[in-house]
Amino acid sequence: MIREEEEEQKMGLLSKKDSDEHGYGWSPLDTLAEAACFIAGQKTKEEILVPPKKRFSNFNFLNDMSAGPSNMSTTPKEENGLIIRGEEEVSHCPIEQVTNLLEEYLILNYPKKLRSSCKSITIFGQNLSYAKKKRASFSNMVSGLNVKKDIKMKKRRVVVAAKNKGKKVKFDNDLPPPNLPEEFKSLIGNMNGTNVQRLVHKSLFESDIKSQQCRLLLPRQQTKSTNFLEPHEKNMLRNYGFLTVPLIDPKLKQQEINLGLWNPNKAKEFYVLKSPWKRIVSEHGLDVDDVVELWSFRVNHNNNEINGGYDNGGQLHFALVLVGDAIKKGSDKEGTTSSANDEATPVHNSNPGARTPTSSSSSSSLCYIRACAGKTKRRVGRGRRSNPDDNHATLTALNSKGRFPRKSLGQHYMLDSEINEQLTAAANVGEGDVGLEIGPGTGSLTNVLISAGAFVLAIEKDPHMATLVSERFAETERFKVLKEDFVKCHIHSHMSSLLGSIEQSGANSRYTKVVANIPFNISTNVVKQLLPMGDIFSDVVLLLQEETALRLVESSLRTSEYRPINILVNFYSDPEFIIKVPRTNFFPQPNVDAAVVKFKLKQPAHYPPVSSTKSFFSMVNSAFNGKRKMLRRSLQHICTPLEIENALGNVGRPSTSRPEELSMDDFVKLHNLIVKV
DNA sequence: CATAGTATTCAGGCGAGGTA
DNA sequence: TACCTCGCCTGAATACTATG
Numbered sequence: 025m026i027r028e029e030e031e032e033q034k035m036g037l038l039s040k041k042d043s044d045e046h047g048y049g050w051s052p053l054d055t056l057a058e059a060a061c062f063i064a065g066q067k068t069k070e071e072i073l074v075p076p077k078k079r080f081s082n083f084n085f086l087n088d089m090s091a092g093p094s095n096m097s098t099t100p101k102e103e104n105g106l107i108i109r110g111e112e113e114v115s116h117c118p119i120e121q122v123t124n125l126l127e128e129y130l131i132l133n134y135p136k137k138l139r140s141s142c143k144s145i146t147i148f149g150q151n152l153s154y155a156k157k158k159r160a161s162f163s164n165m166v167s168g169l170n171v172k173k174d175i176k177m178k179k180r181r182v183v184v185a186a187k188n189k190g191k192k193v194k195f196d197n198d199l200p201p202p203n204l205p206e207e208f209k210s211l212i213g214n215m216n217g218t219n220v221q222r223l224v225h226k227s228l229f230e231s232d233i234k235s236q237q238c239r240l241l242l243p244r245q246q247t248k249s250t251n252f253l254e255p256h257e258k259n260m261l262r263n264y265g266f267l268t269v270p271l272i273d274p275k276l277k278q279q280e281i282n283l284g285l286w287n288p289n290k291a292k293e294f295y296v297l298k299s300p301w302k303r304i305v306s307e308h309g310l311d312v313d314d315v316v317e318l319w320s321f322r323v324n325h326n327n328n329e330i331n332g333g334y335d336n337g338g339q340l341h342f343a344l345v346l347v348g349d350a351i352k353k354g355s356d357k358e359g360t361t362s363s364a365n366d367e368a369t370p371v372h373n374s375n376p377g378a379r380t381p382t383s384s385s386s387s388s389s390l391c392y393i394r395a396c397a398g399k400t401k402r403r404v405g406r407g408r409r410s411n412p413d414d415n416h417a418t419l420t421a422l423n424s425k426g427r428f429p430r431k432s433l434g435q436h437y438m439l440d441s442e443i444n445e446q447l448t449a450a451a452n453v454g455e456g457d458v459g460l461e462i463g464p465g466t467g468s469l470t471n472v473l474i475s476a477g478a479f480v481l482a483i484e485k486d487p488h489m490a491t492l493v494s495e496r497f498a499e500t501e502r503f504k505v506l507k508e509d510f511v512k513c514h515i516h517s518h519m520s521s522l523l524g525s526i527e528q529s530g531a532n533s534r535y536t537k538v539v540a541n542i543p544f545n546i547s548t549n550v551v552k553q554l555l556p557m558g559d560i561f562s563d564v565v566l567l568l569q570e571e572t573a574l575r576l577v578e579s580s581l582r583t584s585e586y587r588p589i590n591i592l593v594n595f596y597s598d599p600e601f602i603i604k605v606p607r608t609n610f611f612p613q614p615n616v617d618a619a620v621v622k623f624k625l626k627q628p629a630h631y632p633p634v635s636s637t638k639s640f641f642s643m644v645n646s647a648f649n650g651k652r653k654m655l656r657r658s659l660q661h662i663c664t665p666l667e668i669e670n671a672l673g674n675v676g677r678p679s680t681s682r683p684e685e686l687s688m689d690d691f692v693k694l695h696n697l698i699v700k701v
Numbered sequence: 702c703a704t705a706g707t708a709t710t711c712a713g714g715c716g717a718g719g720t721a
Numbered sequence: 722t723a724c725c726t727c728g729c730c731t732g733a734a735t736a737c738t739a740t741g
Contacts, residue, residue, distance in 0.1 A: 231713050238726055241711070286728055294711080298727075 204319060208343050211276055217321040218338060223252055224318040225347070233305055233312055239284070240297040242318065247295050252320045257340065261285040272343040274308050281342065304344065315347040437465050438541050438567070440609040443620075444469045450602045450622045451537045451565040453478050458523065460561070462510045462540040462550065467493040469541060474502050478537075481522050485509045510542075511549055519560050536560055541567040544616070548572065548589060551623075555596040556637075558625040564597070565622045570604060573619035577601045586684045588648045592641065594688040595632060597623040632692045640695045647683040647691075654680050655694075663698055671697035 202222040204212075212220060224242045226232075232240050253261070261267050261283070271281040282298040297318070310316070322338030438444060447469060453459055455477030464470045464482040470493060473480050482505040484490035490507040497503040506518060519536060538561055542550050547568045554564050568576070576589065577599045593599050602620040610618070634640040647658055655672065656665040656679060669679035675693045677686060686694065 229712055231711090234713085239728090243711070244709095284727080294728095296728085302726085 202317075203347075204343075205345060207276060208272065208319070208345060211272060212321055212341075212343065215323050215341070217323055217341065220319060220321040221252065222317055223247055223320050223342075224316075226316060226318075228310060228312055228314045228316060230312055233310060238298065238302040240301050240316075240318075242295040242297065244294055253340070267340075270339070270341045272341070273304055274344055274346045283342075308346065310346075317345040317347055319343040319345060438468055438610060441468060441472065443567075443605055443609055444472045446603060447539050447541070447565055447567060447620055448472045448476050450620055451539045451563045453537060453539065458519075458526065458536040460515070460519065460536065460538045460540070462538070462542050463489075464493045464505065465489055465541070467496045469539065470497065470503065473539060474500060478502070479522070479526055480504070481506070481518065483508055483510045483513060483515075483518075511546060511553065515553075515557070516560065535562040537562060538564040538566070540565075544569040544572070544618075551576065552589070552592060555592060555623060555625065558596060558627050558631075561625055563622060563624055565602075565620065567605065567618050568621055570617040570619040573601060573621045577621055588641070588644045591644050591688050591691060593623070595637075595640075597625050599623050632688065634692055634695055640692070643695050643698070644683075644691055647686075654682055655686075656680075658683070659698070668698065 204220065204222070209220075224246045226240075226243060226246075228240075257267060267283045268280050269283050270278060272278055279300065281300065281304075284296045284298045286294040286296060304310070319342065321341050321343065323341055324338045451459075453473055453476045457476075457478040459473045459478040459480045461470055461473065461480055461482045464484055466489070470480055470482060474497065479502045482490075482493060482503070484493060484505055484507060490505050494503075494505045497505075504522065506513065523536070538554055540550075547566065551564075551566070551568075554561065575587075576593050578601065600622045602622055605618040605620060607617050631637070643659065643662060646661070647655055656668040659668055662668075671694050672679050672681050674697055675686075675690050677690060
């Protein structure tokens with residue numbers, strides 16, 4: 025037990041019984057009602073008007089407000105307070121007595137932990153001038169009880185108040201005139217930036233700097249007057265809580281930052297800058313009292329081609345500018361200088377033809393919302409049917425489960441239903457086919473597969489997403505989901521049981537196919553696992569990292585990319601590169617582009633003729649283990665160098681061959697010759 | 702216009718959930 | 722399990738406003 029509580033027990037203020045009695049199911053409202061009963065004398069709690077209220081911190085004890093104190097100039101709103109009505113003892117009770125009684129009651133009846141929860145009780149009495157003087161938070165009343173923690177809290181507050189003295193954020197427009205540094209003007213001009221405006225001018229506070237908090241609160245007064253967001257951006261923020269926006273940092277380096285919204289859809293919405301704000305703070309050595317300005321501007325204004333026809337406002341960008349001493353600090357950290365003395369002037373296409381490398385990188389890393397929203401709108405414009413799995417639906421589905429894509433699971437959700445259709449088309453999925461989907465996520469691809477007439481078995485590792493997708497397709501009998509890790513599960517037995525149940529239902533399955541958007545980090549493992557399953561699958565269509573896709577499909581002899589996986593791919597399948605898929609189609613956006621690859625699986629009878637696939641791939645792996653070694657050396661554990669040289673001669677290769685010089689057919693022949701030996 | 706009560710603002714606290 | 726990140730909540734400071 026902590027020392028404070030021991031002391032309180034000695035004083036008879038706290039007992040374990042109290043703690044148990046009030047530790048559960050207690051509410052500040054109950055306490056206040058009971059305290060009011062105590063003060064009022066005879067009343068029971070039920071007789072006291074308790075207005076419905078969520079926030080309990082500002083209860084006003086008002087004596088007989090129905091009559092209304094004669095000198096009360098503004099009528100308090102009932103919902104703000106707990107009102108004790110009509111009792112003589114209260115209405116005529118001197119205010120100091122009310123205070124004392126309240127204090128006495130709470131000390132006697134509630135342990136410290138609970139007392140500290142009703143900190144702010146504003147007390148009004150008939151003598152209002154006295155009441156105002158006496159207007160102190162209850163925490164201050166309690167802090168006079170020699171309770172260490174409360175004294176400490178009080179001291180801390182005094183320190184904070186002293187620190188902030190004189191620099192409290194002004195609520196009016198008493199801000200210095202906007203003054204965008206020349207280098208920012210120039211850069212924004214090069215990006216064809218328009219609608220340049222200062223959103224926020226702010227001295228940094230502890231909460232903006234503290235590493236635990238990782239955020240910059242944007243004063244509401246300043247942001248609400250600027251109207252810097254377009255309606256669809258506001259909607260996205262309200263629905264999903266954040267928006268990724270390209271930011272020019274004080275070193276003119278471009279990065280992305282998340283703009284968050286607190287208290288969405290409530291009267292008091294706040295904008296905050298989130299990740300990677302913490303990194304910006306440390307990179308620029310920002311500290312309390314440093315002054316920063318956040319500017320916003322739009323790029324690609326009226327450029328429907330780039331904006332996907334979504335709107336004419338252009339893509340939102342931010343610029344973070346250091347002001348005053350912060351500039352020096354920032355430049356000291358960087359070792360460069362900057363000036364910020366010019367008058368702010370609007371930047372309007374000062375250099376329309378020029379696009380800096382920064383700006384081009386910006387367009388390649390459009391914030392996900394804009395990139396994907398643009399696509400959706402464009403499709404609608406072409407008159408295509410609206411799809412239930414557009415970006416909005418995908419994000420809504422995630423939001424409905426309170427999910428954010430997990431990096432540990434490599435989750436990147438496809439936002440473009442057209443890509444899902446192309447995946448399905450590549451596998452030529454039709455009526456009666458059986459599809460295996462790995463990682464269905466929100467079910468956007470699943471939906472396309474089912475619509476194409478397939479029975480779908482989905483394997484989902486994330487239990488939340490498995491629940492989501494099973495709820496979504498609860499109506500259909502063509503769908504089954506397994507909460508398993510594909511890499512570890514026995515896919516053969518699952519497929520057998522599914523095929524069995526389909527046959528029992530009287531349906532005839534034509535082909536079994538794999539169609540999946542899999543996490544990039546497990547793609548090679550999945551490929552290795554799937555391709556040898558020509559006995560159950562006819563086609564495997566995967567969305568892979570573009571580099572992986574190219575390596576699997578197009579790696580040629582004598583290149584550093586030529587590896588055992590290429591032998592495996594060609595041994596078991598005929599691979600085909602279908603299309604490239606830009607990274608902007610995913611949420612969250614990965615750092616690489618993707619591509620659709622189709623593997624037409626060979627039937628086991630059509631595999632290259634080797635006596636044993638196990639010994640064949642063992643030999644291939646041994647050969648590539650010593651990639652720079654000649655085969656006669658790296659395979660000498662199988663047979664003698666002379667025999668290997670002879671075998672290579674029979675294959676038509678020089679005796680000094682290295683593994684990257686042999687095709688899959690050459691390896692097959694070599695294996696068969698060595699095995700014969 | 703002065704006064705005093707109410708409303709608003711926002712820095713800082715802190716707990717919850719996610720991640721390494 | 723410790724650390725990170727997020728976002729709601731609290732309360733002091735300040736602005737607003739009704740009244741005489």
